[in-house]
Amino acid sequence: xxxxxxxxxxxxxxxxxxxxxxxxxxxxxxxxxxxxxxxxxxxxxxxxxxxxxxxxxxxxxxxxxxxxxxxxxxxxxxxxxxxxxxxxxxxxxxxxxxxxxxxxxxxxxxxxxxxxxxxxxxxxxxxxxxxxxxxxxxxxxxxxxxxxxxxxxxxxxxxxxxxxxxxxxxxxxxxxxxxxxxxxxxxxxxxxxxxxxxxxxxxxxxxxxxxxxxxxxxxxxxxxxxxxxxxxxxxxxxxxxxxxxxxx
Ligand code: PGA
Numbered sequence: 001x002x003x004x005x006x007x008x009x010x011x012x013x014x015x016x017x018x019x020x021x022x023x024x025x026x027x028x029x030x031x032x033x034x035x036x037x038x039x040x041x042x043x044x045x046x047x048x049x050x051x052x053x054x055x056x057x058x059x060x061x062x063x064x065x066x067x068x069x070x071x072x073x074x075x076x077x078x079x080x081x082x083x084x085x086x087x088x089x090x091x092x093x094x095x096x097x098x099x100x101x102x103x104x105x106x107x108x109x110x111x112x113x114x115x116x117x118x119x120x121x122x123x124x125x126x127x128x129x130x131x132x133x134x135x136x137x138x139x140x141x142x143x144x145x146x147x148x149x150x151x152x153x154x155x156x157x158x159x160x161x162x163x164x165x166x167x168x169x170x171x172x173x174x175x176x177x178x179x180x181x182x183x184x185x186x187x188x189x190x191x192x193x194x195x196x197x198x199x200x201x202x203x204x205x206x207x208x209x210x211x212x213x214x215x216x217x218x219x220x221x222x223x224x225x226x227x228x229x230x231x232x233x234x235x236x237x238x239x240x241x242x243x244x245x246x247x248x
Contacts, residue, residue: 001203001204002204002205002206002228003035003036003037003206003228004035004036004037004206004222004228004229005036005037005038005039005163005206005208005228005229006036006037006038006039006229006230006232006242006245006246007038007039007040007041007062007090007092007124007165007208007229007230007231007232008039008040008041008232008233008236008237008242009041009064009092009095009210009231009232009233009236010040010041010042010043010046010064010236010237011043011064011097011233012043013043013237014042014043014046014237015046016045016046016049019042019043019046019049019050020046020049020050020053022237022238022239023040023042023049023050023053023054023059024053025239025240025243026038026040026059026239026242026243027053027054027057027059029239029240029243030057030058030059030243030246030247031057031058033058033246033247034058036229036246037060037229038058038059038060038246039059039060039061039062039089039090040054040059040060040061040062040236041061041062041063041064041090041092042061043064044063044064044078047061047063047083047086047087047088048086048087051086051087060089060090061086061087061088061089061090062088062089062090062091062092062124063078063083063086063088063090063091063092064091064092064095065078065091065092065093065095065098065112066078066079066080066083066091066093066112066115066116067079067112067115068080068108068111068112068114068115069115070115070118079115080115080116080118080119080121081118081119083119083121084119084120084121088121089121089122090121090122090123090124090163091112091116091121091122091123091124092123092124092126092165092231093109093112093113093116093123093124093125093126094108094109094112094125094126094127094146094150095126095167096126096128096167096169096172097172100169106145106146106149106150107149109125109146109149109150110149110150110151110152110153110154113125113150113151113154113162114153114154117154117161122160122161122162122163123162123163124163124164124165124208124231125150125151125162125163125164125165126164126165126167126210126231127142127143127146127147127150127164127165127166127167127190128142128143128146128166128167128168128169128172128210128211129142129143129168129169129170130169130170131169131170134168134170139186140186140189143166143186143189143190143193144189144193147164147190147193147194147197148193148197151197154197156198156201156205158201159198159201159202159203159204159205160204160206162198162205163205163206163207163208164190164194164205164206164207164208165207165208165209165210165231166183166186166187166190166207166208166209166210167209167210167211167231168182168183168186168211169211170211171210171211171212172210172211172212172233173212173233173234174211174212175212176211176212177211177212177213177214177217177221178209178211180220180221180223180224180227183209183221183224183227184224184225184226184227187207187209187224187226187227188226190207190226191203191205191207191226194207206228206229207226207227207228208227208228208229208230208231209221209227209229209230209231210230210231210232210233212234213230213231213232213233213235213245214235214241214245215235215241215244215245215248218230218244218245218248219248222248230245232245
């Protein structure tokens with residue numbers, strides 16, 4: 001009942017020319033895929049390039065971050081309005097790299113999700129624990145805090161207004177994937193918390209897994225009842241790998 005979503009997070013990789021080449025490869029290799037949603041989130045500088053290549057295809061465009069204000073003197077920032085204007089359907093919010101290197105907090109995550117909703121786009125809200133937090137047994141506490149604070153005062157009129165991505169920080173870019181059981185356990189917990197916030201809509205909210213997703217491990221992850229897709233970093237940079245992941 002939940003339509004799978006496979007999303008690529010290109011992070012700070014590729015020039016416009018390189019991004020175009022990747023996008024062209026994906027547009028042709030994924031053209032027949034109809035039963036799942038596909039999204040690619042390039043660096044800002046390549047948004048217009050991918051918009052043109054993906055126009056009329058089954059691949060949606062996404063952004064990796066935003067500012068919560070509509071406009072203003074915020075040098076270096078982009079608003080939800082601008083990203084919508086640039087053709088985005090999804091915006092990643094609260095990625096662990098933003099939390100770790102750029103001072104993202106539960107408060108800014110909350111403001112950003114509200115800004116994404118202001119323009120009727122879909123936020124992909126990232127949550128996840130560090131290795132130290134997992135080893136000290138606080139995984140569930142951390143996830144609960146991230147969800148309740150990040151989603152404070154947020155109302156949904158439809159379940160597709162929110163995508164959550166569970167990304168254990170220790171699994172991002174490290175080659176260490178959470179086991180399918182570890183991931184499913186946290187996904188079940190996230191869905192339970194979402195039910196507390198959004199009642200029966202939680203059953204229809206998509207929860208993605210992220211962290212070293214590869215063609216070799218996607219199938220096992222997608223077999224889990226509460227894993228509804230993936231947020232893919234490194235492996236989305238190669239057309240053949242991302243294609244294999246989307247077609248798991
Ligand atoms: P990775 O990144 O697939 O390279 O581990 C995932 C992410 O950071 O979204």
